[in-house]
Amino acid sequence: MSTHTSKSIQTRVTTHSGWEYALSFLKEVINYRFQKEFSGSAAGYPIWNPGEHTREPLLSWIADKELPTAEIIVLLIGLVPHVSPGFIHNIISDFFPSGGELPDLGGVKGKNHRGILPTGETIQFLLAGKEIEGRILVSAYFSPDHFFAQEGVLYLETVPAGEPVMSGKIIIEEEFLALLTTNRSYQPKTGKEFPAEKIDTTLEWEDLVLSSKTLTQVKEIEIWLRYHHTLLNEWGMKRSIKPGYRILFSGPPGTGKTLTATLLGKYTKKPVYRIDLSMVVSKYIGETEKNLSRLFDKAKNKSWILFFDEADAIFGKRTNVRDAHDKYANQEVSYLLQRIEAHPGLVILASNFKNNIDTAFTRRFQSIVEFENPGYKERYTLWKKNIPVQVTFESDCSLQEIAKKYEVTGANIVNIIQYVCLKTIAMDKREISLKTMLEGIKKEYLKEGKMISI
Template identity: 55%
Template sequence: MNFATLYRSVKVNLHQRVLDFVHLLVQNRLRHYTGAATSDFLFDKASSQAILHTERFKAIFKNHIPTDEELIIILLALVPHLQPAFYSHLIQEFFPEGGDFPEFGGVKGLNHRGILPTGETALFVLAGSNLEKRLPIQTLLHHNAWLSQSGILQLEPVKAGEPTMSGRLLLDEEVVELFTLGKVLPPRFSNAFAAERLATEQEWSDLVLNDYTQQQIRDIQIWLQHNHTLLYSWGMHKKIKPGYRSLFYGPPGTGKTLTATLLGKHTQLEVFRIDLSQTVSKYIGETEKNLSRIFDKAQHKNWILFFDEADALFGKRTNVRDAHDRYANQEVSYLLQRIESYPGVVILASNMKSNIDDAMLRRFHSVVHFPKPNAAERLILWEKALPQQAKLADAVDLANIAQKYELTGSGIINVVQRVCLEFLTQNLTAITNDILEIAIRKEMEKEGKMV
């Protein structure tokens, strides 16, 4: 039956359309291969176009219009996510007695018991045994081809000596989610993805920074707004590298993380925090693997990557004394390479600028200082932090408290939380100086400061 007619006459959901299309496609190839059909007909053009122009596939491909061959390779990789025994049952139709069928390719997974398609599967389905047709299809799976460069599908690397096309067709997890669920789920923090998604209900008005720091943050906002025009409409991609790299440095609690989060919030970009002190592994080679997974996932999504505790990897590089020193320096070089090639915003955070290696500093577009707030800024922080319900006693002089105690923004929030809980617990009518002083003393002792 002509698929275009089927789509017009029967309301079939997209998942079933894909299964039916690939079933007919592979069936036609197997018929031709076994001699049951003399024609090399594979599919009706209208059938592939009907799938291509659905909303979910438009969302996957964005502005690119894939060829039929690219679309079919993606569909071949997608099918096991919909029907685990799909390929096993199809092959059994033609080879009921079983046996090896190496021409079809395919491998078993560690957990998946059905057949997982490989590059050889794509070559067989699209070109059969025709070498002249197989070679152009093979180029579609090259790492420089659109499928790989877009991040939609990769050909799994194989062991040395194995045919390249014996690698599995690996669809990006988000492509699978978008097709099967209709939406992309935020990645979860795990050993395989050591990055935490940052979000906030706060606004720029909640952030208290000095004028110079604000101007430097404005520079990043300008880049986010105009970088695409600068690089591609003005042709500057030939002269400057993609991406924007910034160092945020200053004491804990001065707004580095909140600033990065707000940059994402107001540009509708996801922000992910990578704690380098947790990502760096004592095992040689593991740090590169941990970081590679993050960059590979972020590469085509324009995420803002916020590397916290940057000193853990970007501290002053050591002289090479042993194998671990050599690999430590290699880890720095690897991350430098990935950061410089990343097309989005990368922010590194450190407590002190002097902790960061000089070679790294030269690669930043901006170095932004987040100093401790002065007395005037602390007063604003106090006023913003205290909720309206928590009334202050008449004797409380916030200006004097702001002048007297050198707390950071996060320190002030901690104090306010303590006094508000005390206010509620004791059913007070107002917060007194004594309550404030006790909470401030506890906070400063926690930070190791003299009161």
């Protein structure tokens, strides 16, 4: 579009901050288009040149991405309602003091917002005016393949059937908006619209005790998280393989599945969200699919790790169709299969029993990681790592003997240590006795319905 590449006279703008420069530039762009379309003449097309302000978050991001002028305008017009609600309305009032309809400019009113919310038509007008070919080309900025969609920056809201696609509002992704306006990561609230909670850990990789085979598989996942963009884009594998990564963590409770997921997020700087299946699964027909759709739509193009704990509840084997309920339950599994396959990020399913997961899912996993109950060596390491450094033991209490005799998981061991330490403190003692240790072990065994011989 010729208006984007004009090298004519640069508009000088005196500002005090990066945002002020950006809004002043956008104002010049809008005024240029008004003058060209409604007055028949206009000064040179404004040139983006923030100079010293490029170190500020918004302008620094634009510089790092090397955005062309047209894409800068798309971004700024989408951002402006969030920082200056009356911005577009005030410019229109200055240029058209007598008022009047401007259908070419696009824009809609919101339910709460009292200013003008820009649409795709607004961008068409600013970048191409009334030039039909140029207006058609503008739709490329809202394509799923465009940088804006791929990087989770912005998109066009879906419009009612029969209305022009470009009349949809420009929606800035909440995560991106938070980054540019507060310089912080966006944290969605857990609720019906987003049935998941962020989980993290203060532990390190050294605190995770797994068999060498399992740890090797986990490190392969970490490699994918770090380098999959290079594989898909720079090495040209995008045409051959699906963009996402699907994994099954299988093993008994307490063997480190959740901790592994949080550590993967911690060391690759990606937030981990554990899906609350109680808020996803519904007895009402079609509701489960809607809940899943909202979840995956929210996570699309985000660098999030989705962690489905106790996944059997929703990824379980499909049944023979005996009634309408079975039919719709199977449809839910099929729908979920489609969404997981299409999701570009990392999805981890955790299950106590691998065989409970529908084979339609397991065939599509890139990796199935088995988390086994720890053996003697792993149990002894877990005991040593989790016992407070200031704790000592009475002479008849040997961690080695306890690790050999009692088959417990890492989660069991943490619970036992908490119990015996509190009990020892309550008795005003400094040394842990064998009797107290065995009480803690027995408590964990009974909790899981296991028999124990002391």
